[in-house]
Amino acid sequence: MARLVVLGGGVSGHTAATFAAKWLGSAHEVVVVTPNAKWNWIPSNIWVGVGQMTKEDVTFDLAPVYAKAGITYHQAKALGIHPEGNETSDKPYVVIESTKEGSAGETENVEYDYLINATGPKLNFGATPGLGEGSELGEHTVSVCTADHAVHAAHELDKCIEKMKAGERQKILIGTGHGMCTCQGAAFEYIFNIEHEVKKAGVRDMADIKWISNESFLGDFGVGGLHMKAMGFAVSSKIFAESLFAERDVDWIIGAHVNKVESGKIGYELLDGSMGEEEFDFSMLIPPFAGVGLKAINKAGEDITDTMFAPNGFLKVDANYGAGAYENWKASDWPSTYQNPTYGNVFACGIAFAPPHPISKPMSSPNGTPINPTPPRTGMPSGIMGKTVAHSICDRILKGEDAPLHKASMAEMGAACVASAGKGLFSGTAAAMTIYPVVPDFEKYPGTGRDTDYTFGEIGLAGHWIKHILHHLFIWKAKLKTGWTMIPE
Amino acid sequence: MSKYGEKNIKAYGNNFTTMTPGPVAKWMRTCVIFQFFRFIAINIKMLVVVSKSH
Numbered sequence: 001m002a003r004l005v006v007l008g009g010g011v012s013g014h015t016a017a018t019f020a021a022k023w024l025g026s027a028h029e030v031v032v033v034t035p036n037a038k039w040n041w042i043p044s045n046i047w048v049g050v051g052q053m054t055k056e057d058v059t060f061d062l063a064p065v066y067a068k069a070g071i072t073y074h075q076a077k078a079l080g081i082h083p084e085g086n087e088t089s090d091k092p093y094v095v096i097e098s099t100k101e102g103s104a105g106e107t108e109n110v111e112y113d114y115l116i117n118a119t120g121p122k123l124n125f126g127a128t129p130g131l132g133e134g135s136e137l138g139e140h141t142v143s144v145c146t147a148d149h150a151v152h153a154a155h156e157l158d159k160c161i162e163k164m165k166a167g168e169r170q171k172i173l174i175g176t177g178h179g180m181c182t183c184q185g186a187a188f189e190y191i192f193n194i195e196h197e198v199k200k201a202g203v204r205d206m207a208d209i210k211w212i213s214n215e216s217f218l219g220d221f222g223v224g225g226l227h228m229k230a231m232g233f234a235v236s237s238k239i240f241a242e243s244l245f246a247e248r249d250v251d252w253i254i255g256a257h258v259n260k261v262e263s264g265k266i267g268y269e270l271l272d273g274s275m276g277e278e279e280f281d282f283s284m285l286i287p288p289f290a291g292v293g294l295k296a297i298n299k300a301g302e303d304i305t306d307t308m309f310a311p312n313g314f315l316k317v318d319a320n321y322g323a324g325a326y327e328n329w330k331a332s333d334w335p336s337t338y339q340n341p342t343y344g345n346v347f348a349c350g351i352a353f354a355p356p357h358p359i360s361k362p363m364s365s366p367n368g369t370p371i372n373p374t375p376p377r378t379g380m381p382s383g384i385m386g387k388t389v390a391h392s393i394c395d396r397i398l399k400g401e402d403a404p405l406h407k408a409s410m411a412e413m414g415a416a417c418v419a420s421a422g423k424g425l426f427s428g429t430a431a432a433m434t435i436y437p438v439v440p441d442f443e444k445y446p447g448t449g450r451d452t453d454y455t456f457g458e459i460g461l462a463g464h465w466i467k468h469i470l471h472h473l474f475i476w477k478a479k480l481k482t483g484w485t486m487i488p489e
Numbered sequence: 490m491s492k493y494g495e496k497n498i499k500a501y502g503n504n505f506t507t508m509t510p511g512p513v514a515k516w517m518r519t520c521v522i523f524q525f526f527r528f529i530a531i532n533i534k535m536l537v538v539v540s541k542s543h
Contacts (some may be wrong), residue, residue: 242507247515249497251504384542413542416535429518432531433537454538460518462528465534488539 002397004113005094006388007078009034009062009417011379013118013388014478015489022485023394031110034065035077039065040147041307043379044471048150049284050157050197051131052423058471059432063478074110075100075294081308082109082442084299084345092345114393117315117348120388121289124178131177131287132260140394141177142467144190157194158268160282164203170281172198173266175212177256179371182222183378184213187286188241189420192406195248196422198261211245211252211319212278212285214371216271216391217361218242218254222373224360226290226435227448228457234448240457244421244431253278256283257362257371259343273366289351289374291315307342310354316340317348319356326361331411331441333357338389339405347393349385351377380415381438382410383489411439414454417438418467421459430463 004024006017009032021030038059065075076096093111100106123145132138160170174191176184191211197209203415205391211218219225219237227234245252250293253343255271291313295360297303310316317340320333333356340346345374348354377385387480388408393401409429423431441451448455479486495508510518517523 017511062543100532242504243494243509244499246504246507247494251502321538380539380542408542414538414540415542426521427519432535436538436541454534454541458527458531460527461521461524462531465524465528466531488543 001272002113003031003111004028004114004116004393004397005031005110006116006118007094008118008120008350008352009039010118010120010350011034012120012386013116013351014039015383015388016116016118016349016431017066017454018069018386018480019485020390020394021383022378024397026070029072030070031072031074031112032094033060033074033076033078034062035075035092035112036062037075038062038147040473041475041478042145042296042450045144045147045150045416045421046193046307046424048147049142049153049190050145050193050423051154052193055151056252059147060475060479069480074098074108076108078294079107080295080297081115081346082297082299083115083308083346086299086301090299092343098146102307111282111346112398115346116386116389116393117294117352118350119292119352120378120466121229121351122292122313123287124290125287126377127180127288127290128178128258128261128285133256138261140263141285142379143287144186145286151215156282157197159301161198161201163202164198164206165201165283165293167206169206169208171211171279173205173212173278173283173285174209175253175257175285176214177261178288179214179269179356179369181214181286181288182374182376183286183289184221184373184416185376185417185419187211187213187284188221191250192244192248192421193423195250196428207257209248209250209363210278211250212266212268213252213254214256216255216361216372216374218245219476220360220373222358222376223435223438224432224440224449226450226455227452228433228455229452230456230458235333240431244459245413255371257365257369261285268371269365269367269371271363271365271371278310279362290393291352308340308346308370312354314324314354314392315346315352316342317346317353319354321354321356323357329357330436331409331439331443333409334439335413336407337392337405339384347389349389350382351375353385375439377410379417380489381413384413387489401486409439411437411441413437418470420464420467421465426461428464429459430467431457431459433457434464
């Protein structure tokens with residue numbers, strides 16, 4: 001019997017574990033280690049953050065789902081990987097620490113034959129003074145990164161709307177809280193959902209809504225922007241995004257590294273090196289992401305974290321980490337099998353794998369401060385990677401260690417993205433977009449880097465309907481209900 | 490019809506160089522009948538991209 005251990009139960013880890021359990025059957029064991037008791041459909045946290053959904057609408061208990069799937073579930077966080085075993089055994093293992101009530105803090109070694117690192121990110125609030133401490137959100141701003149954060153955000157937004165109703169003008173500032181953030185899309189959705197809710201509350205004229213982000217142009221979204229076919233043109237996402245901001249009367253600051261957060265005020269540095277300050281009454285700033293801080297230890301007990309992990313804490317995979325300057329970047333730099341180059345039975349997927357470099361052009365201020373989005377690895381690509389890695393491992397377990405690995409490079413896969421711009425069955429809108437491929441391939445698609453036959457975007461009610469349906473569809477799939485395998489990632 | 494999106498343009502401000510939707514484009518976005526057909530079209534497009542990505 002072989003044992004596959006999956007670290008993390010988010011979109012990527014959950015997809016990998018559930019498909020592996022299905023393909024391997026009861027002859028082999030699948031173990032999931034995740035510190036959370038509940039699964040969270042993160043894209044819908046936006047609606048929790050504006051009070052249009054509850055925490056219960058976007059989460060469910062993992063234990064019964066894993067029991068049904070025959071998956072061994074540890075509510076714990078991984079502390080370290082011992083890929084060579086230890087002095088007494090050659091069997092590789094991970095050290096985990098329980099986060100379950102009643103046994104919290106207890107450690108345990110879990111041996112594995114194959115390991116998938118799908119831990120997702122550490123929300124690195126501590127990277128910006130005042131934004132938070134370590135992975136803990138600070139007191140000055142809100143977040144929609146977790147369901148609990150979103151509940152808190154909705155509560156604070158309610159207070160803000162009440163003040164506007166009482167005649168007090170409010171400044172709302174939404175965006176990224178550091179020069180090296182990703183997930184601009186989540187902030188994009190949140191700002192327009194807030195604008196929609198404020199309008200619904202009848203106090204739009206009392207709100208000054210502003211966007212701040214590390215993108216060098218609006219519509220970069222961490223993928224270097226995209227060109228979409230519209231009205232016979234290949235239209236840049238810059239035009240697409242700026243148009244929506246203008247229409248909704250939302251001003252913006254871009255190319256900004258937020259370097260300080262205080263009560264009611266942030267400080268920032270721009271790409272031109274100038275410094276500025278912006279006041280706010282309500283602010284949601286996405287933190288930068290980092291690896292969760294896993295340690296790697298060899299058989300002799302020596303720390304080999306630098307061998308297995310990139311400096312940002314993400315696991316090294318089959319990417320080209322020596323591509324160098326932007327001019328040398330190629331689509332082929334991006335990993336396709338997600339196998340660790342040092343230990344062939346260790347894989348990473350979702351946010352946990354170390355990307356070879358950003359997708360957006362790297363930029364920095366004259367002061368040397370890097371200000372550019374880091375690459376997104378969430379949503380549909382994350383699920384596809386999880387399934388691909390599970391497929392590879394299952395083949396190796398069932399067919400032998402020489403079975404070829406399956407591939408899913410972000411430079412060869414597309415993504416469908418629906419960014420909500422307001423919730424409502426007949427009044428809601430969303431930007432429905434597809435992008436193909438996620439990582440531009442300028443050799444294959446000269447000019448735009450993408451196939452504009454499969455890269456499009458439009459705003460409308462239909463997008464909102466799709467976003468709402470996807471909410472229910474993906475929770476259905478994650479709960480492993482009838483037909484779940486038929487629902488694509 | 491009001492010039493819905495134009496009133497927010499600020500002369501030589503951030504948004505002076507972009508395009509804004511006119512009232513017809515704005516109405517089409519929430520026109521249930523039109524959006525029903527867009528719903529079908531977008532779903533087909535997304536399914537094509539999904540199928541090319543697996």
